[in-house]
Amino acid sequence: MAEVRRGPDSILSIENLTVSFDGVKAVDNLSLDIETGELRVIIGPNGAGKTTLLDMICGKTKPTQGQVRFMGKDLAKLTEHEIVRAGVGRKFQTPSVYEDLSVLENFEVSIPRGRDVFGSLFFRRDKEASDRIAEIAAQVFLDRHLQTKAGQLSHGQKQWLEIGMLLIQDAVLLLLDEPVAGMSPREREQTADLLKRIALRKSLIVIEHDMDFVKSIARKVTVLHQGRLLSEGTVAQVQSDERVIDVYLGH
Numbered sequence: 001m002a003e004v005r006r007g008p009d010s011i012l013s014i015e016n017l018t019v020s021f022d023g024v025k026a027v028d029n030l031s032l033d034i035e036t037g038e039l040r041v042i043i044g045p046n047g048a049g050k051t052t053l054l055d056m057i058c059g060k061t062k063p064t065q066g067q068v069r070f071m072g073k074d075l076a077k078l079t080e081h082e083i084v085r086a087g088v089g090r091k092f093q094t095p096s097v098y099e100d101l102s103v104l105e106n107f108e109v110s111i112p113r114g115r116d117v118f119g120s121l122f123f124r125r126d127k128e129a130s131d132r133i134a135e136i137a138a139q140v141f142l143d144r145h146l147q148t149k150a151g152q153l154s155h156g157q158k159q160w161l162e163i164g165m166l167l168i169q170d171a172v173l174l175l176l177d178e179p180v181a182g183m184s185p186r187e188r189e190q191t192a193d194l195l196k197r198i199a200l201r202k203s204l205i206v207i208e209h210d211m212d213f214v215k216s217i218a219r220k221v222t223v224l225h226q227g228r229l230l231s232e233g234t235v236a237q238v239q240s241d242e243r244v245i246d247v248y249l250g251h
């Protein structure tokens with residue numbers, strides 16, 4: 001089994017993580033480390049434990065055993081909301097945007113709350129927020145759709161909107177479950193560029209099945225199988241790993 005290398009720059013450290021459902025281990029003694037600024041892709045056959053792993057990072061599922069540390073914080077001690085506030089943003093497989101609100105309003109509701117916006121600071125902060133929305137809307141290719149109702153966007157555009165909402169939230173670690181599902185080839189290319197640009201300043205964990213897309217974004221790939229770490233390395237390394245070939249083609 002590949003050894004986990006713990007760098008001084010890791011933003012997320014997962015150690016011996018296990019969760020059982022009805023006695024079956026969906027994630028089994030998994031350890032992995034994500035560096036700051038890393039774009040890590042997780043692949044693996046159906047039921048390998050990929051989604052469950054993200055569920056444990058964002059606090060939706062509590063581990064039976066093991067630890068998840070994010071920027072030095074033990075995430076088991078935080079609620080789902082506190083984990084979001086700490087900087088972990090999750091995008092699920094199906095886009096969850098407010099369909100009846102415009103793109104602009106979807107961005108506005110994602111602005112982190114709890115910041116004082118009183119007195120003379122009010123207008124400055126307000127301007128800051130609208131500048132930030134404009135910048136992020138352009139980044140996720142939606143600057144010309146700010147007034148469009150989210151329900152009228154294409155499936156791919158909804159995925160981009162959701163990624164934009166995570167950026168507005170100030171997430172520093174983005175967890176994306178199949179972000180290009182249902183996208184056209186052109187939208188996939190744009191998304192690959194977008195994720196690479198985001199990784200210049202933030203860290204990402206992306207679950208993906210589409211190997212062409214994986215090749216276009218991944219520097220390091222983690223392969224899960226039956227809840228365990230099967231292989232880790234570059235796309236070329238994992239694709240030539242006998243254990244990976246066995247799992248995908250064998251039996």
Ligand SMILES: Nc1ncnc2c1ncn2[C@@H]1O[C@H](COP(=O)(O)OP(=O)(O)OP(=O)(O)O)[C@@H](O)[C@H]1O
Nearest residue numbers: 021022025026044045046047048049050051052053
């Ligand atoms: N809440 C739950 N209760 C019971 N079993 C669960 C639960 N969540 C996941 N599982 C089981 O855990 C295993 C891992 O599932 P998971 O969805 O994490 O796999 P995955 O790698 O994301 O698969 P896919 O590629 O199909 O989405 C599966 O056997 C699944 O049936």
